[in-house]
Amino acid sequence: MLSKTSNVSSAPYRVHRERQRRRIMTAAQKLFDVDGIDRVTMANIISATGIRASTLYEYFSSKDEIVWALVEELMVQSSASIRTSIDDATGSALVKITALLQALGDELVQHSARVRFMAQFDARYAFDWSVERLVALEEQIFPGRFEELSALIRDGIADGSLRSDLDPELTLHAIVNAVIGAQRRLASLGSRVEKEYGQPIELLFRETVRILLLGLRAT
Amino acid sequence: MLSKTSNVSSAPYRVHRERQRRRIMTAAQKLFDVDGIDRVTMANIISATGIRASTLYEYFSSKDEIVWALVEELMVQSSASIRTSIDDATGSALVKITALLQALGDELVQHSARVRFMAQFDARYAFDWSVERLVALEEQIFPGRFEELSALIRDGIADGSLRSDLDPELTLHAIVNAVIGAQRRLASLGSRVEKEYGQPIELLFRETVRILLLGLRAT
Amino acid sequence: MLSKTSNVSSAPYRVHRERQRRRIMTAAQKLFDVDGIDRVTMANIISATGIRASTLYEYFSSKDEIVWALVEELMVQSSASIRTSIDDATGSALVKITALLQALGDELVQHSARVRFMAQFDARYAFDWSVERLVALEEQIFPGRFEELSALIRDGIADGSLRSDLDPELTLHAIVNAVIGAQRRLASLGSRVEKEYGQPIELLFRETVRILLLGLRAT
Amino acid sequence: MLSKTSNVSSAPYRVHRERQRRRIMTAAQKLFDVDGIDRVTMANIISATGIRASTLYEYFSSKDEIVWALVEELMVQSSASIRTSIDDATGSALVKITALLQALGDELVQHSARVRFMAQFDARYAFDWSVERLVALEEQIFPGRFEELSALIRDGIADGSLRSDLDPELTLHAIVNAVIGAQRRLASLGSRVEKEYGQPIELLFRETVRILLLGLRAT
DNA sequence: CATGAATGAGCCTTCATTCAT
DNA sequence: CATGAATGAAGGCTCATTCAT
Numbered sequence: 001m002l003s004k005t006s007n008v009s010s011a012p013y014r015v016h017r018e019r020q021r022r023r024i025m026t027a028a029q030k031l032f033d034v035d036g037i038d039r040v041t042m043a044n045i046i047s048a049t050g051i052r053a054s055t056l057y058e059y060f061s062s063k064d065e066i067v068w069a070l071v072e073e074l075m076v077q078s079s080a081s082i083r084t085s086i087d088d089a090t091g092s093a094l095v096k097i098t099a100l101l102q103a104l105g106d107e108l109v110q111h112s113a114r115v116r117f118m119a120q121f122d123a124r125y126a127f128d129w130s131v132e133r134l135v136a137l138e139e140q141i142f143p144g145r146f147e148e149l150s151a152l153i154r155d156g157i158a159d160g161s162l163r164s165d166l167d168p169e170l171t172l173h174a175i176v177n178a179v180i181g182a183q184r185r186l187a188s189l190g191s192r193v194e195k196e197y198g199q200p201i202e203l204l205f206r207e208t209v210r211i212l213l214l215g216l217r218a219t
Numbered sequence: 220m221l222s223k224t225s226n227v228s229s230a231p232y233r234v235h236r237e238r239q240r241r242r243i244m245t246a247a248q249k250l251f252d253v254d255g256i257d258r259v260t261m262a263n264i265i266s267a268t269g270i271r272a273s274t275l276y277e278y279f280s281s282k283d284e285i286v287w288a289l290v291e292e293l294m295v296q297s298s299a300s301i302r303t304s305i306d307d308a309t310g311s312a313l314v315k316i317t318a319l320l321q322a323l324g325d326e327l328v329q330h331s332a333r334v335r336f337m338a339q340f341d342a343r344y345a346f347d348w349s350v351e352r353l354v355a356l357e358e359q360i361f362p363g364r365f366e367e368l369s370a371l372i373r374d375g376i377a378d379g380s381l382r383s384d385l386d387p388e389l390t391l392h393a394i395v396n397a398v399i400g401a402q403r404r405l406a407s408l409g410s411r412v413e414k415e416y417g418q419p420i421e422l423l424f425r426e427t428v429r430i431l432l433l434g435l436r437a438t
Numbered sequence: 439m440l441s442k443t444s445n446v447s448s449a450p451y452r453v454h455r456e457r458q459r460r461r462i463m464t465a466a467q468k469l470f471d472v473d474g475i476d477r478v479t480m481a482n483i484i485s486a487t488g489i490r491a492s493t494l495y496e497y498f499s500s501k502d503e504i505v506w507a508l509v510e511e512l513m514v515q516s517s518a519s520i521r522t523s524i525d526d527a528t529g530s531a532l533v534k535i536t537a538l539l540q541a542l543g544d545e546l547v548q549h550s551a552r553v554r555f556m557a558q559f560d561a562r563y564a565f566d567w568s569v570e571r572l573v574a575l576e577e578q579i580f581p582g583r584f585e586e587l588s589a590l591i592r593d594g595i596a597d598g599s600l601r602s603d604l605d606p607e608l609t610l611h612a613i614v615n616a617v618i619g620a621q622r623r624l625a626s627l628g629s630r631v632e633k634e635y636g637q638p639i640e641l642l643f644r645e646t647v648r649i650l651l652l653g654l655r656a657t
Numbered sequence: 658m659l660s661k662t663s664n665v666s667s668a669p670y671r672v673h674r675e676r677q678r679r680r681i682m683t684a685a686q687k688l689f690d691v692d693g694i695d696r697v698t699m700a701n702i703i704s705a706t707g708i709r710a711s712t713l714y715e716y717f718s719s720k721d722e723i724v725w726a727l728v729e730e731l732m733v734q735s736s737a738s739i740r741t742s743i744d745d746a747t748g749s750a751l752v753k754i755t756a757l758l759q760a761l762g763d764e765l766v767q768h769s770a771r772v773r774f775m776a777q778f779d780a781r782y783a784f785d786w787s788v789e790r791l792v793a794l795e796e797q798i799f800p801g802r803f804e805e806l807s808a809l810i811r812d813g814i815a816d817g818s819l820r821s822d823l824d825p826e827l828t829l830h831a832i833v834n835a836v837i838g839a840q841r842r843l844a845s846l847g848s849r850v851e852k853e854y855g856q857p858i859e860l861l862f863r864e865t866v867r868i869l870l871l872g873l874r875a876t
Numbered sequence: 877c878a879t880g881a882a883t884g885a886g887c888c889t890t891c892a893t894t895c896a897t
Numbered sequence: 898c899a900t901g902a903a904t905g906a907a908g909g910c911t912c913a914t915t916c917a918t
Contacts, residue, residue, distance in 0.1 A: 710889080716886095720888085
C-alpha cells in the first residue's frame, strides 16, 4: 500500500524506532529497580510504557531481550567511566589500581541503580545457560581486560609500588571480584546493611578499598 | 479450658512430622540449588517429594515459608561453625580474624550449595519487606555479633597485632561485608568466574583474604 | 480398654457431648453472623472452637448439619415467643394479629442476629433440595400453623374486627410473607437501609405493620 | 503523546467486544439463576460460554465484576419499567402508588429471574464492603428516588387520596421496603412458598399490595 | 471418644506470546 | 508499523472430609 517498501527504513522511521526502544528500556529499568527483574511482568512494562503488547514485541522479542539490552548499555557506560579513570591516573601501577577501585566506589555512589541492576542480573543469570552470551558481550565491550589486570600487577612489582609476592595471574582478579562483590552487595541490600552495620554504605566500601590497597602496597 | 499445648502429642507423631519437614526441605533445597529459588515452583517441590500438594501445605503454608525454614537452618549451621573457628583460634586478635575469614573460605569450599542458597536469598529478599524478619532471625541466631566484631578490632589494636589507624566501628564490618560479597559471588557464578578468570574460585577467595589480612596487620 | 462399653454413654458423657455441641454451634453462629454462612469454612469453625477437625466431625457430619441444628434451635425459640405473644393477646382476632406482627417486630429489634441468620438460611437454601427437610422441620415445630392463620381471618370476619372481603386462605399468608420479607430484609441490610432511607429500621418496620393493620381492619 | 483514547478503534472491534460481553453475561446469569451466585464457579461460566478462561479474563477481571455488570443491567431495566408505570399513571397520588406497587408485581411475574437475581445479590452483598459501590450505582441509575417517594405521600395527603396521618419521610419507604422484601422472598422461595401456603405467589403478592393500599387510602 | 495426618478435587487467576487485520 | 483479540500452560493455594491410631 505504502509506496516505500518496508526495509528501506528511511531515517525518520529509524529515529522513531530508536525512540520507542528507549522508552521501553527506560520504563523497564525503572520497574526492575523497584520490584526486581523477576517480579516485573511484561504486562507491567507494557502498561508503564503505554505501548501495546504486540507493538512491544516488534522491538523486543522477550523480556530477556530487554534485560540484555539494558545490560549491554549499562556495561558500556560502566566500562567507559572505569576506563577513563584508569587512563587519567598517572604514576605507578598502584596509583592506577587505586583509581580503578575508587571508580567502582564512585559508581556505587553515583549510579547505585546501575549497580543494583547488575547485581540482579548476576543473581538471575547464575541459573541460565547464557554464560557464553555474557562472556561474548564482555569481550566485545572490554576486550583484553584480564590481560590488562595481570599487566598492572606485573608493572607494580616492577616499579616497586606493589608487594613483590603478588601473583600477576591471580591477585588483581581476586581483588576485583571481591570489590565487585562488595559493591553489588552494598547496592542491593542498601539501607538494610546500613541499618545492620550502623554505617553508610559509602564508608563501608571506601574502608574496604583502603585495606585492600594497604595489603597490596610494597612495604 | 483446652490445653492448647496438646503438643505433648506423643513422640512418634513429632518424629514423623519432623521427618516430613526434612523431606520437603531437602528436596526444595536441591531444586533451589539447581534452578534458582524463583524458577522452582510448588509443583516442582511437590513432585520431587512425592507428597501430595495439600499435604505439603500442612507443613509449609507457602513457598516462602520453605525458604525461610532453610535460611534459618543454614544460618544456624553457618554461624555455629564460624563460632567454633573463632573460639578455637588462640592468640592475638589478628589470629581470630584470620580464623573468621578462613572459616568463610572453608564454607565456600565445603558447603558451596549453602553459600549459593544464601546468595540467592539475599538477591531475592532485596525486594521484599522481610527486613524485620531477617534481622530478628539474625539477632536470634547470633546475638551481639556486631559488638563482637568491633571488640576484635579494639583488641587487635591493643595487643599490637592490628594497625592502629583502624576504626573499631567500621573496619571489620567493611571487611566482613566484602568477604561475604566475594564468597557469595564466587559461589553463585562458580564455574563461570573460573572460566573468565582462569583460576579456581578457592584460590581467588584465599588470595582476597590474604591481601585483606596484610592490609589489617600492624607494620 | 475402658471398662464401660461405649454406647452405654452414662450421664457424664452425655453432658460432655452436649457441651461440645453447644460450643460448636455458638462459635459457628457467631462466625455466620459476621461473615455469612457461605464465607465461613469448616477450618474457621474449627479454629474458633479449638476443637480438632476430626473431633468436630464426631458431632456434626458436615457444615450443613451445623446450619440445620442452628435453624432448628432458632426456629424453636422464634416460634415459642410468637406463640406466647399470640396466646397472651386477648380480645378480637385483630388484636391477635396485631400481637403476631408486633412479635415479629420485637424479634427484629431484640434478636436481630437470629433474624439475619434466618435470612441467610433462606437465601442459601433457595438453591438446595432441602425443601422437604425444612417443611418437615416447620411442621414439627409449629404444627398446624397455616390452619391457624386461616382461622384467625375467619374469626376476625366473624367478630367484626376485620374487613369482610378478606380471603381466609390467602390474606394472612400474604401478610405474613410480606412481614417476614420486610423483617429479614431490614435485618440483613441493616445499616445500609438505614443510611439509604434515613430512618431506623425499627421505625420502618413498625410503620409497615401499622399500614397493614389499617388495611385489614373493618371500616 | 499517545492518544490513550484509541478507543476510536473502529466500530467492528467494539461490536465484537460487546457481543462477547453479552455472551458471558447471559451465560453467567443463567447459571446464577439455577445454582445461585455462590455455587457458580468461574470454571462453570467458562465452559458455559465456550470462551477460554484467559479470554474471559480480558472481559471481566473476576466473578464479582460479572455480577456487578449484571446488577447494573438489571437495575437499569427494572427502574426503567417502574419509571414508565408511574409516569403513565394519571390521577391522584394513590393512583401513582398503586402503579408503583403493581409494577413490582408485574416484575415478579414477568421477570422472576431478574428478581431472584437481585434477591441473591442482596443476600451476598450483605457481607461485602461494596455498600458504597451499590449506593453510587443506585444514585446513578435512579437519582432522587427517595425524595420522589416522600413527595408522593405529600401529594396524596394534599389531594385527599391518602390518609392524613402518614409520615412523608417514612411511610412510603417502609411500604417499598416491605414490598421489595415480599417480592424477593416470593421469587427466591418460589415453588417452596407455593407448596407451603397452597397459593400461587402472584396471588400472595397481589393480596399484599391490596391490603397495603387499603391501609394507605383516605377513609 | 479424640486426634494427627492425609488428600482428591477444585478454584481463581496470571503470563508470555502469537496472529489476523 | 501498530493493534486488538485470543490463548496454552502453569501456578499457587483452599476445603471438606476420611482414616488409622
